[in-house]
Amino acid sequence: MTLFRGRRILAGAMTLVAAAALAACGSKTTDANTSAGVTADVSGDTVKVGLLNSLSGTMAISEVTVRDSIMLAIEEINAAGGVLGKKVQPVGEDGASDWPTFAEKAEKLIREDRVAAVFGCWTSASRKAVKPVFEKNKALLFYPVQYEGLEQSPYIFYTGATTNQQIVPGLDYLKAQGAKSLYLVGSDYVFPRTANKIIKAYAEANGMTVLGEDYAPLGSTEFGTITNKVKSAGADAVFNTLNGDSNVAFFKEYKSAGLTATSMPVVSVSIAEEEVKSIGTQYLEGQLTAWNYYQTTPGAANEKFVAAYKAKYGADKPTSDPMEAAYVSVYLWKAMVEKAGAFDVEKVREASDGITFEAPEGLVTVDGATQHIAKTARVGKVGADGLITEVWNSGDPITPDPYLKSYPWAGGLS
């Protein structure tokens, strides 16, 4: 009896599924792309923009500062009259350091709130998760963090550095300093693994040897073995792509193993002013970083940015590269919209090429072909006060080359 009943219910369910599947048959993958995208709601006297950052989870400590500087830019823009006469209204969502959540929230911002653009994301994994959402809905994302390159979505503007604006100049600097061997340490995720692939290709072409390559899981604090390996390898420099808390443990071990910035300098690409503060200046003093912006970068635009940020969020709050790139991204969007004369995504994209902005880091120019921006590379040294001072820069802004096409040694990478 029970067996029979169970089967009948099962059969009923299966019929429902089949009926539903037959009743609802949409377009095939072979059809031309039919999705029209979602148009932003700009009918009122405000225009909504989305802020998609992790406000909880492991990435919150970094991403909250990015959101703060986006908010600062929006406030400034509103105080100056808004964009095309409309006030900018921010809609915040929490990505929760969880990549599928980023995708869900991106979709919510685009389809429910109908925002004109979204600013945010930090990790490459979160960007990879939202990329199809923005492409499907034909909506815009402004991504403010340096990343591993090898990407060029028509619906993302990359305002942080790609590899030829950060990692490659960092390597050029080390080579000029006479470094002949490197040791690579990184967190175990996409950015460090891809970055190290590029570094190894560079080293091979430039007569440098890579003596070792080690990865620690994100959030790992176990660095005794790795520092011992680094020490016994005796490389001229260490290239560090560790992210987050792991840096604290790594640099403590590094110091206690007797390694110093003079005996074996470490070049970091994920340590900015905010991280220096949390790791502890005593562990980092004299070590090198590669970025496009430091709080100490000279210029009137930066003085204004730093002063405004401190006035809003507190005098002890430092400004950093990703924060600056996020701040700049809002202004670039505004300039694109004003040049296009509309909030329409396709018109904004068309208008993007050649847009310039006097940013805190210096003049930046949008490259319409790659949707990246030309930026000046800067190598800096951590000082005793926790601030980073520039020791070298590339002079002129470097044209973005996300696929490293203009570098012969990178031929096999993409």
Added chain:
Amino acid sequence: MTTVARDPATDVDPTPPVEKPAAGPSRHRFRAAAGFALGAALLFAVAPLVLSDFRLSLLAKYLCVAMVAVGIGLAWGRGGMLALGQGVFFGLGGYAMAMHLKLADAGPGNMPDFMMLYGQLDELPLWWRPFASPWFALPATVLLPMAVAFVLGSLVFRRRVRGAYFAILSQALAAAMVILLIGQQGTTGGTNGLTDIQGFFGYDLDDPVNQRMVYFIIAGILLALLALTRHLMQSRYGELLVAVRDGEERVRFLGYDPATVKLVAYVVAAGMAGLAGALFVPAVGIISPALIGIVPSIEFVIGVAVGGRATLLGPVLGAVAVAWARTALSERFPGTWTYLQGLLFVVVVAFLPGGLASLVGLARRRTDGGRRPGPLVRLRRSRVEAG
């Protein structure tokens, strides 16, 4: 046999299980059919009418989590196995499906986009190849997790590993799988996972109509799984499973092999998690290590605990409620929602140890002055009569 079966949900109810029957088997069956029809009406008619495309796709995602919860309800609620590593099976199903869809997107003879980016491989790795065929990939989404659960379960249950040790083992497996996936970036997509899935067996997933179709498939399969689970719970096997949970040694002395009884529930739960993972992929468009590690595995169990683990519908309602609350709270209070969610869990665990499902029993007791037993007791009583 039947009177051995007592579980936390019935313990809340002071009425002894065998007493004046309130509902005969026919009425009971009618209720089940009516409940089933109501669920179907809600999922197939009401939800698509009142929800926007975006909200409906979120519901599809919640229902996938609910499928995992149904399995955990069986393994944990009925079988007493705290399966804290269901993310592994969810992931196996999800990756099997995503691998097939990625290969289908790339077209025959081509490699998925991320492999060319990170892997620098000349050709598709051997272990990816079978997934090009839907005749391999589709059964694999269910059979692969079941096979892994079978091997693991055989080893563990025969050695009489249970309780906290079993839970820790499940967690270790989830952690190991995440480390494995992240380390093999070139062939698994690393932390990014498999993203950017365009089509579902030839249908363009960007099209809202097709998204709706995916939702209907998910809703239908969830109902089917519920029917299957109800059938399992009511069968002699279901009684035996509860008996093993409450007195494993006694069952052994009665001549049954508790290891086999547990293994069946564990393998079925793994299959459900695998199916859920496979359906999650077209619904959400991503599968990544972030969805299958220790934290998501615990979150699956939290949903079940909140709903009421020993009941049929409790885990489903709990899973959907927790996922919905997560979305709703985080949209309304992006800065503080995690605290609110934590508070919600504490409140449920402290005041409703039987989960949301025990609310029904509580309300009934309040109105009837404790005369009528809760639904679970009636359910059991009907079996006493039938047996």
